[in-house]
Amino acid sequence: MVAAADTFRAAAVEQLEIWAKRAGCDIIKAKEGTDPASVVFEAIRKAKENNIDVLICDTAGRLHNKKYLMDELEKIQRVIGKELPEADKEALLVIDATTGQNAIEQVKAFNEVSKITGLVLTKLDGTAKGGVVIGIVHENKIPVKFIGVGEGVDDMEVFSSHDFSNAII
Numbered sequence: 001m002v003a004a005a006d007t008f009r010a011a012a013v014e015q016l017e018i019w020a021k022r023a024g025c026d027i028i029k030a031k032e033g034t035d036p037a038s039v040v041f042e043a044i045r046k047a048k049e050n051n052i053d054v055l056i057c058d059t060a061g062r063l064h065n066k067k068y069l070m071d072e073l074e075k076i077q078r079v080i081g082k083e084l085p086e087a088d089k090e091a092l093l094v095i096d097a098t099t100g101q102n103a104i105e106q107v108k109a110f111n112e113v114s115k116i117t118g119l120v121l122t123k124l125d126g127t128a129k130g131g132v133v134i135g136i137v138h139e140n141k142i143p144v145k146f147i148g149v150g151e152g153v154d155d156m157e158v159f160s161s162h163d164f165s166n167a168i169i
Helices: 014-024 036-049 067-083 104-115 130-140 161-168
Strands: 002-004 057-059 092-096 116-124 145-149 155-157
Touching: 002 014, 002 036, 036 067, 067 104, 092 104, 092 130, 104 130, 116 130, 145 161
Parallel strands: 002 057, 092 116, 116 145
Antiparallel strands: 145 155
């Protein structure tokens, strides 16, 4: 199940709906402007009710330099901690391979609010190599878990440090 907790970015819910349909999973959503934590709360309730094993809460669209958006993310974390204290949790930060040095500040800011357990490096299907993650991983001890190499359902791959190193060199 997927929770559409990016309720402020235009078309975010619609984009996630398309991906949920492609992946064949349920989606919990609300109208634009709804409190994102309430969407997550509802998704957790439905996941428990329907014995869902995996719930992905999409909180994308958060700018690390906008305090109110980071405060909302912190609230979402509190809801998840309260409603699913025993669950295994992942907090994955998606980094665009074209971002560059700004990604370092993003990781610091997001890690303060939501303990990041892994990185997803996207847009590696173009000329970007995503070398900024080398310093991020070294400094923050956060592993890269997945890479995105396209826009299809099967274009997410498990990260291979060997393949990544070869691509950088």
